[in-house]
Amino acid sequence: xxxxxxxxxxxxxxxxxxxxxxxxxxxxxxxxxxxxxxxxxxxxxxxxxxxxxxxxxxxxxxxxxxxxxxxxxxxxxxxxxxxxxxxxxxxxxxxxxxxxxxxxxxxxxxxxxxxxxxxxxxxxxxxxxxxxxxxxxxxxxxxxxxxxxxxxxxxxxxxxxxxxxxxxxxxxxxxxxxxxxxxxxxxxxxxxxxxxxxxxxxxxxxxxxxxxxxxxxxxxxxxxxxxxxxxxxxxxxxxxxxxxxxxxxxxxxxxxxxxxxxxxxxxxxxxxxxxxxxxxxxxxxxxxxxxxxxxxxxxxxxxxxxxxxxxxxxxxxxxxxxxxxxxxxxxxxxxxxxxxxxxxxxxxxxxxxxxxxxxxxxxxxxxxxxxxxxxxxxxxxxxxxxxxxxxxxxxxxxxxxxxxxxxxxxxxxxxxxxxxxxxxxxxxxxxxxxxxxxxxxxxxxxxxxxxxxxxxxxxxxx
Numbered sequence: 001x002x003x004x005x006x007x008x009x010x011x012x013x014x015x016x017x018x019x020x021x022x023x024x025x026x027x028x029x030x031x032x033x034x035x036x037x038x039x040x041x042x043x044x045x046x047x048x049x050x051x052x053x054x055x056x057x058x059x060x061x062x063x064x065x066x067x068x069x070x071x072x073x074x075x076x077x078x079x080x081x082x083x084x085x086x087x088x089x090x091x092x093x094x095x096x097x098x099x100x101x102x103x104x105x106x107x108x109x110x111x112x113x114x115x116x117x118x119x120x121x122x123x124x125x126x127x128x129x130x131x132x133x134x135x136x137x138x139x140x141x142x143x144x145x146x147x148x149x150x151x152x153x154x155x156x157x158x159x160x161x162x163x164x165x166x167x168x169x170x171x172x173x174x175x176x177x178x179x180x181x182x183x184x185x186x187x188x189x190x191x192x193x194x195x196x197x198x199x200x201x202x203x204x205x206x207x208x209x210x211x212x213x214x215x216x217x218x219x220x221x222x223x224x225x226x227x228x229x230x231x232x233x234x235x236x237x238x239x240x241x242x243x244x245x246x247x248x249x250x251x252x253x254x255x256x257x258x259x260x261x262x263x264x265x266x267x268x269x270x271x272x273x274x275x276x277x278x279x280x281x282x283x284x285x286x287x288x289x290x291x292x293x294x295x296x297x298x299x300x301x302x303x304x305x306x307x308x309x310x311x312x313x314x315x316x317x318x319x320x321x322x323x324x325x326x327x328x329x330x331x332x333x334x335x336x337x338x339x340x341x342x343x344x345x346x347x348x349x350x351x352x353x354x355x356x357x358x359x360x361x362x363x364x365x366x367x368x369x370x371x372x373x374x375x376x377x378x379x380x381x382x383x384x385x386x387x388x389x390x391x392x393x394x395x396x397x398x399x400x401x402x403x404x405x406x407x408x409x410x411x412x413x414x415x416x417x418x419x420x421x422x423x424x425x426x427x428x429x430x431x432x433x434x435x436x437x438x439x440x441x442x443x444x445x446x447x448x449x450x451x452x453x454x455x456x457x458x459x460x461x462x
Contacts, residue, residue, distance in 0.1 A: 141169025165401020302342025
C-alpha cells in the first residue's frame with residue numbers, strides 16, 4: 001500500500017490493523033506468553049533485563065544457531081539484533097564453542113592472572129592505536145565507570161560531559177538525559193539542553209557533576225567548554241550514537257571535541273562498546289582521532305559477559321598497584337577465564353576482511369530498507385554505519401537524539417510486531433545489525449520481509 005507523501009505517520013493503537021497484529025502474535029506465541037507469566041511470579045516484569053521487554057510480552061527464545069533463533073513455540077527468526085550487537089559471529093560459532101569447551105575442563109575462574117587475558121589485551125592494544133594499556137571488567141557499564149573514575153583521578157576534576165541521548169550503561173553518573181522528553185521544559189532548548197535524571201533512585205546531586213550537549217553540535221560543545229571547561233574531567237561520546245538511533249558522528253564534531261578537550265586539559269573518552277565492531281581499530285580508526293580513553297564490551301567477550309577500558313599509559317598506570325598513584329579496580333570475575341578464552345577466539349576470527357564483509361551487508365540492508373520505504377511513500381530516515389542500521393518512521397533527517405525522538409513510537413511498536421510475524425528479530429526501537437553468519441541472500445530476504453511488514457502496518461497510518 002502506498003501512503004500519501006504528506007502523511008504525519010500517526011498510528012491508532014486501537015485500529016483493526018493493530019488488533020489483528022497483536023491477535024496473530026498471541027496466537028503463534030502461546031508458550032512465550034505462558035513462560036512470561038511464570039517468570040513474572042519470580043522476577044519483576046518477568047525478566048532481569050528491562051530492554052528485552054515489549055508489549056504485549058517478549059518472546060521466550062530457546063535456542064540459536066548461526067543467524068537464526070527459535071522461540072518456545074518453534075517459530076524461527078533471522079536475528080538482526082544479535083544480543084544488541086554483541087554476537088558479531090551469530091550464535092554458537094564453532095571456534096568459540098570449541099575454545100570454551102576445552103577450557104571448561106581446566107577451570108573457569110582463578111584469583112590470578114591467566115594467559116588468555118594477556119592475549120586478549122594484546123589483541124586490543126594491537127588493533128587500537130590509542131590504547132597503550134587495558135584492563136578488563138564484566139560489562140560496558142563497569143568499563144565506563146572505571147574510565148570516568150580514571151579521568152577524574154588523573155585531572156583532579158569532577159565534571160563529566162556526555163551527549164543528550166547517549167547511553168553508557170547503568171552507572172549513576174551516566175543515567176542522565178539518556179531518553180529525555182524533548183517536549184518537556186525541563187530538558188531545555190535543543191541547542192542548550194539541560195541535564196535530567198532518567199531513573200528513579202539516582203541521587204539528585206548527580207546533576208551537579210554531569211552536563212549534556214547535543215550530539216553533532218560543535219557550537220554547543222564550544223559554548224559549554226568556554227564556560228566550564230576548566231572544571232571538566234572528561235567528555236564521553238559514542239562515535240555512532242547507538243541506543244539514541246545509530247547516528248554517526250560528523251567528523252568535524254569529533255575533531256572539535258578532541259581539540260576542545262586538549263585546550264581545556266580534559267580527557268576525551270570514546271565509548272566503543274558497540275562501535276568497536278565497525279572497523280578493525282574501532283571508529284576512532286575511521287575518524288583518525290586518538291581519544292585518551294576507550295571503553296569496550298560486546299564483541300570482545302565472544303558471547304560472554306565482558307567489559308574493558310584502556311588508553312594512554314599515563315592515565316592507565318594509575319591502576320598499577322606498584323605505582324605511586326594507586327587507583328583500585330577489582331572484581332571477582334574480571335578477566336574470567338571462559339570470557340577471555342571466548343573473546344580471543346571471537347576476535348581472532350574477525351580479521352579486517354570479515355568486518356568489511358558485514359559492513360557491506362549493512363550497506364545493502366540500509367539501501368534495501370530505504371528502497372522499500374520509498375516505494376511505500378513512507379517518510380522515514382534510515383541511519384547507521386557499516387553493520388548498523390536503524391529505521392526512524394516519521395523523521396526525515398536524523399542528526400541527533402531529538403531528531404530520533406521525534407519519530408512516533410506507535411509506528412515503531414507496530415512495525416516491530418509485524419517484523420516478528422515475518423520472522424525478523426530486531427530491537428523494538430527498530431535497530432538492526434548484521435553478523436558474519438549472514439550473507440547477501442539473508443539480507444535480501446529480510447528486506448523483502450520488511451516490505452511485507454510495512455504493507456501490513458500501512459493501513460493503520462494516517
